[in-house]
Amino acid sequence: MIEVTRVTKTFKVARRSAGLKEALKSFVHRQYQEVRALNDISFTIGDGEMVGYIGPNGAGKSSTIKILSGILTPDGGNCLVNGKVPWKERVEHVKDIGVVFGQRSQLWWDVPILDSYELIRDIYRVKEAEYRKNLSELTELLDLGEILRTPARQLSLGQRMRCEIGASLLHSPKILFLDEPTIGLDAVSKIAVRNFILERNRQHGTTVILTTHDMQDIEALTKRILLIGKGKILLDGNLEEVKGTFSKVKQLTVQYSGAVPKMAEGMRLSVKEQEVREQSLSGQGILTIQVDTDVLKVSEAISYLSSQTEITDISVAGASLDDVVVGLYKQYEI
Amino acid sequence: MKKYLSFFRIRFTYGLTYRAAALAGIVTQFAWGALEILMFKAFYDYNRASFPMDFSALTSYIWLQQALLALYMVWFFELELFDLIVSGNVAYELCRPISLYNMWFTRNMATRLSKAVLRAFPILIVAVLLPEPYGLSLPKDTKAAFWFLISLMLAFLVVIAFCMIVYIICFYTISSLGVRLLTSAISELLTGAVIPLPFFPEKLGKVVSYLPFASMQNLPLRIYGGDILGSEIYKGILLQVFWCAALVLTGKWMLSHALHKVTVQGG
Numbered sequence: 218m219i220e221v222t223r224v225t226k227t228f229k230v231a232r233r234s235a236g237l238k239e240a241l242k243s244f245v246h247r248q249y250q251e252v253r254a255l256n257d258i259s260f261t262i263g264d265g266e267m268v269g270y271i272g273p274n275g276a277g278k279s280s281t282i283k284i285l286s287g288i289l290t291p292d293g294g295n296c297l298v299n300g301k302v303p304w305k306e307r308v309e310h311v312k313d314i315g316v317v318f319g320q321r322s323q324l325w326w327d328v329p330i331l332d333s334y335e336l337i338r339d340i341y342r343v344k345e346a347e348y349r350k351n352l353s354e355l356t357e358l359l360d361l362g363e364i365l366r367t368p369a370r371q372l373s374l375g376q377r378m379r380c381e382i383g384a385s386l387l388h389s390p391k392i393l394f395l396d397e398p399t400i401g402l403d404a405v406s407k408i409a410v411r412n413f414i415l416e417r418n419r420q421h422g423t424t425v426i427l428t429t430h431d432m433q434d435i436e437a438l439t440k441r442i443l444l445i446g447k448g449k450i451l452l453d454g455n456l457e458e459v460k461g462t463f464s465k466v467k468q469l470t471v472q473y474s475g476a477v478p479k480m481a482e483g484m485r486l487s488v489k490e491q492e493v494r495e496q497s498l499s500g501q502g503i504l505t506i507q508v509d510t511d512v513l514k515v516s517e518a519i520s521y522l523s524s525q526t527e528i529t530d531i532s533v534a535g536a537s538l539d540d541v542v543v544g545l546y547k548q549y550e551i
Numbered sequence: 552m553k554k555y556l557s558f559f560r561i562r563f564t565y566g567l568t569y570r571a572a573a574l575a576g577i578v579t580q581f582a583w584g585a586l587e588i589l590m591f592k593a594f595y596d597y598n599r600a601s602f603p604m605d606f607s608a609l610t611s612y613i614w615l616q617q618a619l620l621a622l623y624m625v626w627f628f629e630l631e632l633f634d635l636i637v638s639g640n641v642a643y644e645l646c647r648p649i650s651l652y653n654m655w656f657t658r659n660m661a662t663r664l665s666k667a668v669l670r671a672f673p674i675l676i677v678a679v680l681l682p683e684p685y686g687l688s689l690p691k692d693t694k695a696a697f698w699f700l701i702s703l704m705l706a707f708l709v710v711i712a713f714c715m716i717v718y719i720i721c722f723y724t725i726s727s728l729g730v731r732l733l734t735s736a737i738s739e740l741l742t743g744a745v746i747p748l749p750f751f752p753e754k755l756g757k758v759v760s761y762l763p764f765a766s767m768q769n770l771p772l773r774i775y776g777g778d779i780l781g782s783e784i785y786k787g788i789l790l791q792v793f794w795c796a797a798l799v800l801t802g803k804w805m806l807s808h809a810l811h812k813v814t815v816q817g818g
Binding site: 283286287288290306307308309311312314316318321322325327329332333335336340341342456517 | 557558561567624645646649650
């Protein structure tokens with residue numbers, strides 16, 4: 218159970234304009250700007266939930282994760298993770314959590330992964346039997362095998378990230394924080410990592426909080442999303458519902474030969490008029506049309522188009538989650 | 552305790568993997584020790600009476616210093632720790648159910664010991680075999696040997712406790728270069744690494760002898776050579792215990808203060 222109530226965090230950032238004169242000026246008198254990384258954040262996450270934490274760069278995602286994992290002390294507000302205040306009872310608190318920072322490494326660079334794992338085992342005082350069990354499970358699910366005997370420096374990014382995730386789970390944490398776990402991974406590794414997280418949640422009931430810019434991660438893993446922007450929680454809701462409100466717009470891609478069709482109300486061309494005119498000279502082309510389903514049904518739009526020209530090919534697509542997020546960012550002006 | 556032992560072990564084995572570095576270190580320290588002794592010999596030949604230390608005590612001092620370099624040199628900082636702090640990777644260290652201070656202290660002990668083990672013995676063996684008065688002579692009696700070992704360990708702890716403070720300062724300064732250079736330069740002089748402390752002007756030497764730097768290599772090496780005797784030994788050891796406690800407490804306090812306002816850098 219994670220309860221966050223009215224948490225705020227402000228950073229002081231030294232800012233100045235470019236140039237020597239400005240540099241000298243700031244040498245004598247430095248101007249700080251207060252940046253509100255988190256501004257009155259509240260949310261609750263239940264046991265066994267998987268939550269996607271999204272927002273543009275600099276929105277405060279990582280700051281939240283750092284506060285929840287006891288690294289950062291907030292300026293105000295409170296936060297309880299399984300009944301403990303992370304930054305006050307750091308040592309007790311971190312026993313129950315696992316953290317993966319996608320951009321950092323917890324593995325020792327020059328020794329085999331297994332050495333790092335054994336150190337983590339001893340630091341967390343994991344019982345030998347439990348360690349063996351976890352290790353064999355992780356080895357199988359994350360396809361570690363031979364990798365474990367290789368020094369971290371000789372692994373590819375994808376292999377290393379799998380090892381990092383394994384390292385964070387050796388002590389069977391109840392809560393797993395993943396800060397951009399799939400950053401820089403290829404498609405195969407991404408899918409492996411996602412399946413693994415799902416499996417872990419299903420079997421062990423691990424609570425997972427995930428920050429990412431990869432919307433496929435969110436789609437594959439979470440049912441609930443928290444949207445943060447400019448340090449505030451803007452939206453806390455069900456992924457499907459959010460998608461529903463934003464997928465009113467369907468995208469039609471039409472290949473035609475003959476006259477350029479005119480648009481009806483509720484239909485909008487995504488390309489510029491100029492390009493359409495150039496295309497029409499050759500008598501055939503491709504149009505991308507946004508159809509607002511509140512005004513016009515997709516089938517009506519198609520029949521309207523086919524009455525004007527000959528359609529050789531057509532495809533209909535809903536808004537992708539990426540579009541949804543862009544829509545959300547626009548709506549909330551972040 | 553087991554977690555610290557385990558931490559010690561991984562850091563120790565880590566240190567042992569760098570064999571070429573150890574070999575290069577041994578050669579350098581031999582050359583350095585020999586040069587230093589030759590230089591002092593020239594001075595001593597000119598006027599033996601005007602020097603505060605016996606020549607054979609001085610050569611023992613220099614050889615032990617070279618052999619135990621990894622234990623005592625303040626500038627043997629662990630660069631990885633600076634990197635951890637500056638790059639923000641300290642985030643992972645903070646996610647461990649373990650005291651950060653103790654973990655880093657252990658880590659420093661292991662690094663220095665692993666370096667010292669590889670380098671000390673070849674130098675010690677050759678230095679013992681060198682002819683009098685250029686070589687390393689054995690301690691005068693068992694009492695000197697005993698107090699040498701005690702003060703050796705204390706000095707080791709004082710050095711690390713001092714280094715810990717330097718690491719922790721980096722939480723505030725963003726770059727580690729300045730603190731590192733400053734502390735290296737000051738400690739090199741005041742610990743007696745360049746010239747032994749008895750060679751300092753009397754008044755200055757008096758003040759310096761109470762600083763934490765004098766509780767580092769100065770004391771054990773001079774007890775070994777018989778330069779410090781009797782009640783002076785106990786006084787020195789007490790001072791070492793004091794500095795060890797004071798530096799550890801200061802370091803712990805600074806770290807807890809730093810962690811409360813720490814900004815983990817780089818997103």
